[in-house]
Amino acid sequence: MAIKGLLDRFRKGLSKTAQLFNIRSWFGRKVDQSFLDDLEARLIQADVGVKSTQRIVDRVREAYSDKTADDDLLNFVKAELKALLVDPRPGTLAVSPSKPTVYLIAGVNGSGKTTSIAKLAQRLKDEGKTILLAACDTFRAAAADQLTVWATRSGSDIVKGAPGADPASVAHDACDRALARGADVLIVDTAGRLHTQSHLMRELEKVRGVLHRKISGAPHEVLLVLDATNGQNAIRQAEVFTKSIGCTGVILTKLDGTAKGGVVVAVRQTIDLPVKFIGVGEGIDDLQPFDADTFVESLFT
Numbered sequence: 660m661a662i663k664g665l666l667d668r669f670r671k672g673l674s675k676t677a678q679l680f681n682i683r684s685w686f687g688r689k690v691d692q693s694f695l696d697d698l699e700a701r702l703i704q705a706d707v708g709v710k711s712t713q714r715i716v717d718r719v720r721e722a723y724s725d726k727t728a729d730d731d732l733l734n735f736v737k738a739e740l741k742a743l744l745v746d747p748r749p750g751t752l753a754v755s756p757s758k759p760t761v762y763l764i765a766g767v768n769g770s771g772k773t774t775s776i777a778k779l780a781q782r783l784k785d786e787g788k789t790i791l792l793a794a795c796d797t798f799r800a801a802a803a804d805q806l807t808v809w810a811t812r813s814g815s816d817i818v819k820g821a822p823g824a825d826p827a828s829v830a831h832d833a834c835d836r837a838l839a840r841g842a843d844v845l846i847v848d849t850a851g852r853l854h855t856q857s858h859l860m861r862e863l864e865k866v867r868g869v870l871h872r873k874i875s876g877a878p879h880e881v882l883l884v885l886d887a888t889n890g891q892n893a894i895r896q897a898e899v900f901t902k903s904i905g906c907t908g909v910i911l912t913k914l915d916g917t918a919k920g921g922v923v924v925a926v927r928q929t930i931d932l933p934v935k936f937i938g939v940g941e942g943i944d945d946l947q948p949f950d951a952d953t954f955v956e957s958l959f960t
């Protein structure tokens with residue numbers, strides 16, 4: 660997508676957070692304690708996180724005390740946010756040298772997992788790849804049906820088990836089919852789980868184990884789907900999942916529905932996971948690769 664188109668899509672999707680960050684409306688104000696308090700409150704409200712907020716406010720205090728807020732200060736705040744988002748790791752998804760590349764997708768119910776898998780499948784399909792979906796959420800009866808609808812729409816193949824079947828055995832069958840058919844990518848959907856349900860965590864570890872045994876280097880990414888509207892709670896979920904299954908990246912959904920867009924900074928700073936994709940709407944094109952520059956620019960329109 661052209662840079663301009665991407666920026667527009669980000670802007671539209673992030674407009675709620677951008678309303679909080681309307682520093683332009685503060686132009687002409689003196690940078691005094693009341694200004695710094697306002698800035699702090701906005702950053703906290705946007706769920707940037709306490710530590711990162713403090714760092715930004717301190718840096719603004721050092722550089723701008725008793726000056727007047729202007730474009731220069733705005734650019735300074737943007738640069739501070741970008742610095743907090745710098746990530747040396749590649750933003751793109753890992754690709755295995757041999758077929759199939761396996762992506763394991765996890766996240767609590769309602770986080771936007773199924774929708775994100777559908778959007779990801781469509782994206783990879785558009786790149787000319789063949790996709791196999793594995794419906795390993797056998798816990799929730801409707802999950803496989805939902806995934807089947809999306810598989811049909813994106814023209815992807817799907818492996819599913821009977822309701823209540825062992826998810827690890829579905830994963831096993833999916834690996835066999837992906838290998839037999841030479842699929843480029845195997846995307847594995849898993850049950851949504853709450854961190855209090857340790858048996859479900861163990862189940863996820865079991866699925867991971869099957870993928871690892873069946874396919875060289877798999878899973879090549881373990882992507883955690885987090886709902887941005889949960890703000891700091893999403894961070895706590897991420898800590899639990901990462902401990903259990905070693906996530907490699909985050910898909911942060913529903914940024915369009917929240918002013919808590921600052922949670923992107925918290926994900927990077929608190930749990931040290933790269934945000935790989937962000938969801939900025941319900942449409943099939945609304946899963947976008949995360950780009951720190953475009954993200955920050957979209958917050959200050």
Ligand SMILES: Nc1nc2c(ncn2[C@@H]2O[C@H](COP(=O)(O)OP(=O)(O)OP(=O)(O)O)[C@@H](O)[C@H]2O)c(=O)[nH]1
Pocket residue numbers: 766767768769770771772773774775802805850851912913914915916937938939940941945
């Ligand atoms: N506005 C908006 N809605 C989204 C986004 N991603 C997902 N949704 C919506 O969130 C709701 C839940 O999404 P699902 O994909 O069903 O969530 P899930 O995690 O698979 O949940 P279960 O199927 O219950 O396990 C749906 O109504 C989606 O359309 C997004 O980026 N923006």
